[in-house]
Amino acid sequence: MTMEHYIQRFARLNANKNRKMWTAVTTHRAPHKPLLLLAVLDLFAQDSLTTNLIELSPELVEIFDLYWHKVRPPSQRGSILYPFYYLQSEGFWHLLPHPGQESALAVYRPNAGLSALNTLILGATLDDDLYWLLCTSESRHLLRTVLIDTYFAPELHALLLEQGAVNAAAYQYSQELLTKAHTVLKESTQEVNDIPPPVRDQGFRRVIVRAYDHRCAICGVRILTADGHTAVAAAHIIPWSVSHNDDPRNGLALCHLCHWTFDQGLVTFSDQYQVKTSPQLASTPNLPGHLLTFAGRPLIGPMDEALRPFVDSIRWHRQEVFHGR
Ligand SMILES: [Zn+2]
Numbered sequence: 001m002t003m004e005h006y007i008q009r010f011a012r013l014n015a016n017k018n019r020k021m022w023t024a025v026t027t028h029r030a031p032h033k034p035l036l037l038l039a040v041l042d043l044f045a046q047d048s049l050t051t052n053l054i055e056l057s058p059e060l061v062e063i064f065d066l067y068w069h070k071v072r073p074p075s076q077r078g079s080i081l082y083p084f085y086y087l088q089s090e091g092f093w094h095l096l097p098h099p100g101q102e103s104a105l106a107v108y109r110p111n112a113g114l115s116a117l118n119t120l121i122l123g124a125t126l127d128d129d130l131y132w133l134l135c136t137s138e139s140r141h142l143l144r145t146v147l148i149d150t151y152f153a154p155e156l157h158a159l160l161l162e163q164g165a166v167n168a169a170a171y172q173y174s175q176e177l178l179t180k181a182h183t184v185l186k187e188s189t190q191e192v193n194d195i196p197p198p199v200r201d202q203g204f205r206r207v208i209v210r211a212y213d214h215r216c217a218i219c220g221v222r223i224l225t226a227d228g229h230t231a232v233a234a235a236h237i238i239p240w241s242v243s244h245n246d247d248p249r250n251g252l253a254l255c256h257l258c259h260w261t262f263d264q265g266l267v268t269f270s271d272q273y274q275v276k277t278s279p280q281l282a283s284t285p286n287l288p289g290h291l292l293t294f295a296g297r298p299l300i301g302p303m304d305e306a307l308r309p310f311v312d313s314i315r316w317h318r319q320e321v322f323h324g325r
Contacts, residue, residue: 001129003139009092010037010146025153026073032083033090034151035071039063039080041144042164044134046171052131053096055123056084056114058214059206061228063167066202070159071152079227081114084124092127113226166198173203173246181248181307192244204246208234211302212253218267218275219290220300221255231255235262237313249310253301261291268322269314273299278323 016022016030042063043049054060061080068078085108087093097105101120108120126134133139148160173195192200214230215222223231232253236243243250254262261267266278277295280286302308318324 034147035067036083169199170202174206205234208251216255217252218258265321265323
């Protein structure tokens with residue numbers, strides 16, 4: 001199949017056309033499929049797809065969500081699950097079952113949820129011709145333009161292009177942070193203040209959430225919702241406003257409750273990476289909460305020992321933020 005064929009396919013995706021539900025912003029159509037394809041183009045741009053297999057990964061979910069939030073379709077939750085499943089009907093997108101799961105996949109329906117689908121499939125594959133086309137930036141640029149021009153109102157075009165550029169830059173930044181963390185050079189010579197905040201935030205988050213495998217470093221919670229959303233955020237140990245340091249060793253993956261508790265100085269770590277809890281947690285009117293039970297427990301993660309937090313950062317947090325009494 002030629003490029004021309006896929007331009008036609010991308011321009012004629014089947015989508016829900018309920019005008020009561022979908023406004024002119026998304027050309028009166030459900031935007032799920034074009035947004036998923038934009039996210040897939042970004043994975044190709046990162047060189048993340050070295051084989052023809054698109055996994056339904058938390059990373060893909062995050063990129064899809066970033067696009068979704070740019071579009072903000074009225075009164076609709078954006079779940080990646082529906083387009084990931086229903087793109088099959090377009091002819092170029094094929095779900096690849098785990099060996100032995102073919103018949104279970106045949107009767108699967110998306111209301112069973114994302115993790116149920118992930119137990120049945122390895123991912124999606126594209127037509128081989130399309131896969132090879134998307135490995136070149138010219139083809140990606142052409143198809144990205146088709147998707148944006150066809151399915152979105154003109155006022156969104158620049159925003160969606162910009163999101164693609166931010167995604168690419170954030171990926172680049174995350175790779176640089178990892179490389180720096182694995183080299184002996186202590187200080188970076190690059191001027192991080194010149195990097196746009198959305199790129200920094202997204203790049204830092206990408207490194208931290210992956211390093212800790214979506215697990216909270218204090219309580220160990222690891223939740224991925226039915227839509228593939230993760231419970232953890234990337235926290236700076238010494239805040240960015242003070243340190244201007246996105247080194248992964250100045251970061252922790254924390255769930256929202258632990259993040260708040262950490263920022264309020266109610267928990268911290270010892271030099272030996274053990275959780276320390278503030279006496280304030282035990283005082284009235286607080287109930288003896290589950291947070292107190294973490295005292296003395298080891299920090300959970302990261303999987304790569306080289307990314308464990310700087311002791312200097314932890315000391316700073318203990319001295320400047322933690323309530324030791
Ligand atoms: Zn937690």
